[in-house]
Amino acid sequence: MRTLFQFNGGVHPAEHKQESSTQDIACAPLPTQLIVPLQQHIGQRAKPLVQVGDSVLKGQMIGQADGATSCAVHAPTSGRVSAIGEAPVPHPSGLPDLCITITPDGAEQWVERTPLDYQSMSPTEVRKHLRDFGLAGLGGAVFPSHVKLNLGKLAKVPTLILNGAECEPWITCDDRLMRERTADIVAGAKIMQHLLNADEVLIGIEDNKPQAIAAMRAACADARFEVIAVPTLYPSGGAKQLTKILTGKEPPSGGRSSDIGVQIFNVATAYSVARAVLHGEPLISRIVTVTGNVDQPRNYEVLLGTPVKELVALASPRNDTQGYIMGGPMMGFTLPSDAVPVTKASNCLIASSPKLFPPPPPALPCIRCTQCAQACPVNLQPQDLYWFSRGREFGKAQEYNLFDCIECGCCDYVCPSHIPLVQYYRFAKGEIWAREREKQQADLARERHEFRLQRIEREKKERADKLAAKTQGSKAPSANAEADPKKAAIQAAIERAKLKRAGVMPQNVENLPVETLKEIKEIEARRAQLKQAMEKQPDTPNS
Amino acid sequence: MAFVSTPSSVSAVMLKVLFALVPAIAVYQLYFGPAILISIVLASVTAIAAEAAMLRLSGFPIKPFLLDGSALVTAWLLALSMPPLAPWWLIVLATLFAMVVAKHLYGGLGNNLFNPAMVGYAVMLISFPAHMTQWPALSTLAQAHLSFAETLQFIFSGALPDGMKLDALTMATPLDTLRTQLLLGRGVADISSMPVFGTVGGKGGELLALAYLAGGAYLLQQRLITWHIPVAFIAALALFAFGFHAYDAARYASPWFQLATGGAMLGAFFIATDPVTGATTPKGKIIFGAGIGVLVFIIRTWGGYPDGVAFAVLILNMCVPLIDAYTQPRVFGHGEKNS
Ligand code: SF4
Ligand code: SF4
Numbered sequence: 001m002r003t004l005f006q007f008n009g010g011v012h013p014a015e016h017k018q019e020s021s022t023q024d025i026a027c028a029p030l031p032t033q034l035i036v037p038l039q040q041h042i043g044q045r046a047k048p049l050v051q052v053g054d055s056v057l058k059g060q061m062i063g064q065a066d067g068a069t070s071c072a073v074h075a076p077t078s079g080r081v082s083a084i085g086e087a088p089v090p091h092p093s094g095l096p097d098l099c100i101t102i103t104p105d106g107a108e109q110w111v112e113r114t115p116l117d118y119q120s121m122s123p124t125e126v127r128k129h130l131r132d133f134g135l136a137g138l139g140g141a142v143f144p145s146h147v148k149l150n151l152g153k154l155a156k157v158p159t160l161i162l163n164g165a166e167c168e169p170w171i172t173c174d175d176r177l178m179r180e181r182t183a184d185i186v187a188g189a190k191i192m193q194h195l196l197n198a199d200e201v202l203i204g205i206e207d208n209k210p211q212a213i214a215a216m217r218a219a220c221a222d223a224r225f226e227v228i229a230v231p232t233l234y235p236s237g238g239a240k241q242l243t244k245i246l247t248g249k250e251p252p253s254g255g256r257s258s259d260i261g262v263q264i265f266n267v268a269t270a271y272s273v274a275r276a277v278l279h280g281e282p283l284i285s286r287i288v289t290v291t292g293n294v295d296q297p298r299n300y301e302v303l304l305g306t307p308v309k310e311l312v313a314l315a316s317p318r319n320d321t322q323g324y325i326m327g328g329p330m331m332g333f334t335l336p337s338d339a340v341p342v343t344k345a346s347n348c349l350i351a352s353s354p355k356l357f358p359p360p361p362p363a364l365p366c367i368r369c370t371q372c373a374q375a376c377p378v379n380l381q382p383q384d385l386y387w388f389s390r391g392r393e394f395g396k397a398q399e400y401n402l403f404d405c406i407e408c409g410c411c412d413y414v415c416p417s418h419i420p421l422v423q424y425y426r427f428a429k430g431e432i433w434a435r436e437r438e439k440q441q442a443d444l445a446r447e448r449h450e451f452r453l454q455r456i457e458r459e460k461k462e463r464a465d466k467l468a469a470k471t472q473g474s475k476a477p478s479a480n481a482e483a484d485p486k487k488a489a490i491q492a493a494i495e496r497a498k499l500k501r502a503g504v505m506p507q508n509v510e511n512l513p514v515e516t517l518k519e520i521k522e523i524e525a526r527r528a529q530l531k532q533a534m535e536k537q538p539d540t541p542n543s
Numbered sequence: 544m545a546f547v548s549t550p551s552s553v554s555a556v557m558l559k560v561l562f563a564l565v566p567a568i569a570v571y572q573l574y575f576g577p578a579i580l581i582s583i584v585l586a587s588v589t590a591i592a593a594e595a596a597m598l599r600l601s602g603f604p605i606k607p608f609l610l611d612g613s614a615l616v617t618a619w620l621l622a623l624s625m626p627p628l629a630p631w632w633l634i635v636l637a638t639l640f641a642m643v644v645a646k647h648l649y650g651g652l653g654n655n656l657f658n659p660a661m662v663g664y665a666v667m668l669i670s671f672p673a674h675m676t677q678w679p680a681l682s683t684l685a686q687a688h689l690s691f692a693e694t695l696q697f698i699f700s701g702a703l704p705d706g707m708k709l710d711a712l713t714m715a716t717p718l719d720t721l722r723t724q725l726l727l728g729r730g731v732a733d734i735s736s737m738p739v740f741g742t743v744g745g746k747g748g749e750l751l752a753l754a755y756l757a758g759g760a761y762l763l764q765q766r767l768i769t770w771h772i773p774v775a776f777i778a779a780l781a782l783f784a785f786g787f788h789a790y791d792a793a794r795y796a797s798p799w800f801q802l803a804t805g806g807a808m809l810g811a812f813f814i815a816t817d818p819v820t821g822a823t824t825p826k827g828k829i830i831f832g833a834g835i836g837v838l839v840f841i842i843r844t845w846g847g848y849p850d851g852v853a854f855a856v857l858i859l860n861m862c863v864p865l866i867d868a869y870t871q872p873r874v875f876g877h878g879e880k881n882s
Contacts, residue, residue: 007875013547169547240876253876329546357546362607364553365653369818371551374769378875383823384867401874409545416551417653 002228005248007241009375010233011410013169013330015208020289020297021172025180027301028314034076034102034305035341036062037089041136042143043069048100054081057111059282062100065131071144072134075102076284076303078109090308090326090343093525094336102305113280123151123195126277133276134283134344139163139174139237139266140327142345145273148263149195156197161246161264162189164205164212165230165237168328171348173287174267176299178205178212181271182219184278188270189225191277196263201225203267204242208232234330235408239264241377253404268347288342290315292325292350302342308349309338317351325350329357330409364417372411372421378404382411386421389428394435397428553652557612559765563758564619564813570754571623574747575679577691578627581698583619585631586638590618593642601651613652617641620660620813624806624853625667628677628713631698637663657860658820661853668848680714681747684738687711717745718805718849721796730793735800744803752808759812768816771828776811777802779836787844801840806852810835814852820860826870827863834859 039045046063056062056075063073083101091097118126127146135145151157162185166174178185189201203220205213207229216227230236230245240251243262251257257264268287275281284304291297294315302311308324325332326346334352342349372382380401388397402425411421571579594614598605621641625634641663649655668675682688687707689697697703703712715723717739724734734740741749762768780801787795801807806814815821815835822831835855842851 011549244875250876252878253874255876325546332546352546360548361552362604364607364611365651367553367556367613367653367818368821368823369556369767370769370823371766373823374766379872380874381823381867381871400871401877404874404876412545413548414551415548416553416556418548418552422545 002226002246003248004228004230004245007236007244007377008379009373009377009410010235010241011375011413012232013234013413015232016170016291017172017175017208020170020291020299021175023298025176025287025299025301026314028303028306028311030077030104030106030108031303031306031310032104033082033307034079034104034303035087035099035307036073036076036102036305037087037097037099037341037343038063038073039089039097040073040134040142040304040344041071042141043067043071043147045098046070046073048084048098050081050084050100052081052084055079055105056081056102057109059111059113059284061132061134061282062102065144069144069147070131071136071146072132072282073100073304074134074282074284076305077102077104078107079104088337088340090335090340090346092333095525099341115280116277118191118277119194123149126191126195130273130276132282135269135272135276136283136344137266138268138272138286138344138347139239140331140345140347141239142343145265145269148258148265149192151196152258154258156199157258157263158199158261159247159263160189160193160196160198160201161243161262162201162203162225162267162270163237163239163242163264164203164209164216164267165242166209167206167232167234167237168330168332168348169234170291170350171289171328172291173289173299173347175209175212177268177271177287178209179215182215184274185216185267185271186219186223186225187278188272188274190223191273192263192265192270198263202246203227204230204236204246206230206232206236234410235377235406238377238406238408240406253401283344286342286344286346288346289348290351291348293318293321293353293356294351302346304343305341307338308335308340308342311342312338312349312351315351318353320353320355321351322353323351325352325357330413331407360418360420363419366415366417366419369416371414371416375410375414377408377410378406380405382421385428386419386424389424392431394428394432398432402428402432553611553613556767557616559767560616560762560813561612561619563761564623566757567623567751567754567809568619570747570751574681574750575627576682576685576689576694578679578689578694578698579622581695582625582627582629582634583622585634585698586618586622587615589635589638590614590621590642593639594647597643597647597651601647603651608652611652614642617646617659617663620809621663623809624660624664624814626675626677626679626713628679628694628698629671629674630701633667633671633674637667639663640666653819655819656863658814658817658856660817661814661856661860665853665857668853676715676719677709677713678716680712681739681745684714684746685712714739716805716849717748717800718843721800722849725794731796732793735796743797743799748805749803752803755808755812759808762812762816768812769825769828771825772816772821772832773811775829775832776815776836776839777807779833780807780840781836783837783840787840795844801843805843805850807839810839810852810856814856815859820856820863822863822866822870824867824870824872826872827866830866830870831859831863834862 038048044067047066049064050056050062058075058078060075061072062075065071079102081100082103086096087099089097116129127149130146136142164174164178193201203216203225213227213229220227228246235241236245243257243264244250247262249260252259272283285301287299288302289299290312294317296315298315324335324338326335327348366383366386368383376382384400385397385402405425407422409422415421591614595605595609598608618638621637625637641659645657645659645662646655693704720739721734739745743749759773781798784798784801788797815832822828838855838858839851842848842854
């Protein structure tokens with residue numbers, strides 16, 4: 001028996017798992033259109049490879065990874081590209097993003113699928129393929145997998161952890177996946193183990209999923225992977241928390257888990273790695289739990305890009321459904337509309353109704369009861385962070401480790417004053433980022449200004465020199481140009497490069513790249529939302 | 544933001560605290576007469592009226608805040624700390640002071656630095672020391688008894704039934720007795736044989752202490768308080784008492800006596816554990832509780848007042864920001880050493 005470790009606090013919200021966990025995974029039918037966001041992962045958005053009107057095949061790459069932290073996106077089915085442009089996406093900011101819309105032709109015609117002989121390939125090669133297969137973490141964080149599988153300078157990462165804890169209430173997609181597609185999960189883990197050169201593979205599953213544990217144990221018997229039942233306690237499925245439970249080690253604050261010799265992936269990611277490497281299938285679908293205020297809660301295998309509206313219709317939402325939560329009730333967010341598509345991050349859709357998720361009573365002041373601190377898995381003092389965030393003492397908030405907060409919502413859950421604590425932390429984090437950026441921009445502007453002054457100075461001097469040369473006589477200048485053709489050529493090249501760069505580089509603060517602009521817009525939107533929400537708090541009249 | 548939450552609320556928390564006080568009130572009433580019930584009612588009515596008025600003045604929504612129950616908790620704790628046979632205006636004044644100055648002028652619920660009940664108590668003790676000694680005698684020891692109606696009349700008008708003297712009703716508390724008798728040069732063992740003393744503490748008072756202990760156990764079981772403050776308080780007080788008692792048993796009372804008398808148990812479980820004005824980090828709570836325990840012993844033994852809970856709590860309230868700042872727990876993922 002392995003000794004398990006504990007993290008501080010944690011909570012036991014009502015599980016609501018049995019609603020959707022009793023039925024097997026169903027295949028969602030082909031939707032009328034597929035809206036594929038180019039940014040479904042953390043990092044740089046993928047670059048579109050197709051144009052409106054193009055025909056695409058199922059599994060064809062339509063967006064290419066852009067930079068080191070990025071991964072590809074693919075056509076989920078065969079059809080025609082009907083639009084490329086901004087469309088609503090499932091993001092808490094509610095802002096639209098660049099999407100490629102595909103009208104299916106119904107033929108489901110695949111691109112050529114070539115399995116990889118990964119054992120004879122170099123790890124770098126395999127990782128490049130994974131990037132082009134669009135692999136990103138399917139637990140919800142959607143970090144590009146090939147980045148996490150990079151050993152870098154390390155000879156190995158001794159411990160590989162598969163996260164099958166699935167600790168959020170209502171969500172059962174990993175549970176069903178572990179029960180039904182066990183072999184591919186194990187195969188994926190083997191590939192990851194190979195890439196990381198890992199000595200041991202630990203699979204952590206909360207003990208409220210006995211069937212999944214049994215299935216995984218049976219499949220792992222000869223792989224010598226260890227399937228470990230961990231006590232059901234939210235948020236045991238947090239990557240850092242599970243690492244602590246299984247190994248006793250804490251991923252360092254601000255560092256990576258590989259710093260302590262551990263790498264952790266969701267079980268669904270392992271499954272998709274196996275599909276990609278062994279079957280040549282890029283990531284074009286995932287399992288989504290559809291539950292909550294619906295008549296037939298169930299898990300579906302869904303093509304990425306399927307509009308939420310078409311997916312939830314399969315589960316028959318009840319009449320009083322008010323909206324949809326993406327993710328679980330602890331960390332999820334309300335979708336801006338049901339027109340948004342399912343993405344790599346969508347593990348669960350919960351139809352919400354006022355009965356199922358009644359709005360919290362009005363918030364009262366913090367009574368410093370420290371229920372939140374007792375529940376915080378990171379061992380923060382949420383009541384202090386709240387105090388600093390509300391008072392806009394952001395420096396203090398950072399000093400009290402605001403950025404270690406994983407926004408798990410445990411503090412929200414227990415607070416007897418029903419203070420939306422996490423909202424305050426997001427607000428504070430957003431403000432701090434915004435300020436950081438403003439500072440950077442100010443620095444940049446100052447640099448530019450200084451540069452400009454220098455240039456003016458130089459030009460003045462050049463003019464004066466020219467004038468002096470002119471007065472000296474008219475023989476010298478032409479000779480100068482002829483004498484040094486090399487210099488002239490270099491000058492021309494520099495001019496060309498300058499022109500080229502001007503096209504892609506930010507010219508000034510008002511003309512930032514789209515990513516940055518979008519980020520700023522997002523933060524602004526979030527700020528506005530939070531401000532609004534906080535103004536509604538009754539405890540603010542004298543603040 | 545989480546879409547789900549525990550059904551707990553501030554009102555539920557406060558109601559449970561009130562509930563935890565019920566056994567103590569029952570014992571109090573049984574052994575020391577009905578006066579306590581009257582002062583609880585007086586304090587409660589005053590507290591609610593003051594709270595409503597202050598909420599109105601400061602522009603807070605009245606209903607949710609009035610229903611939070613915190614005013615009642617302050618009122619009850621205050622009533623249990625004050626001598627119930629004192630004239631009606633004493634408890635009213637104390638409550639007003641607690642609610643208006645100590646709570647609302649500091650910003651209302653959650654913002655006050657000092658424990659409101661203890662502020663009210665301390666101000667009365669300093670301003671009206673004579674009235675603050677009108678403790679009812681244990682009913683089995685009292686030379687006379689008042690009915691409920693007579694008690695009411697006495698509290699409101701100061702008039703006693705014909706021929707009855709106040710002395711017949713009140714009595715020095717065990718802590719008081721110990722103090723004065725020690726000054727007269729008697730030894731602890733000798734003093735403890737006086738009728739006001741019981742097995743370990745004061746007669747009747749011992750049971751009251753047990754009732755507070757039971758209430759405290761309930762609060763712990765309901766996870767409304769953590770063990771840190773009460774345990775540190777009791778341990779510190781007992782340890783000091785033990786040390787001095789062992790050194791000179793004739794001059795220093797036993798740890799049991801210290802724990803079973805005065806406001807020790809009320810203070811340990813209900814007053815020092817007030818979340819708003821107490822330390823919040825686990826280590827901080829231990830320092831906070833132990834600090835109060837030590838101060839209670841010092842004030843009782845060498846100070847000018849017989850009991851020291853109120854002053855000890857207020858002094859430690861002042862130290863809370865400092866204590867919290869220096870006792871931040873190690874955050875997940877931060878090295879063992881740097882906190
Ligand atoms: S749980 Fe709520 S009321 Fe209690 S200390 Fe935390 S923030 Fe304050
Ligand atoms: S949301 Fe942040 S502060 Fe609150 S319990 Fe989770 S980690 Fe702690």
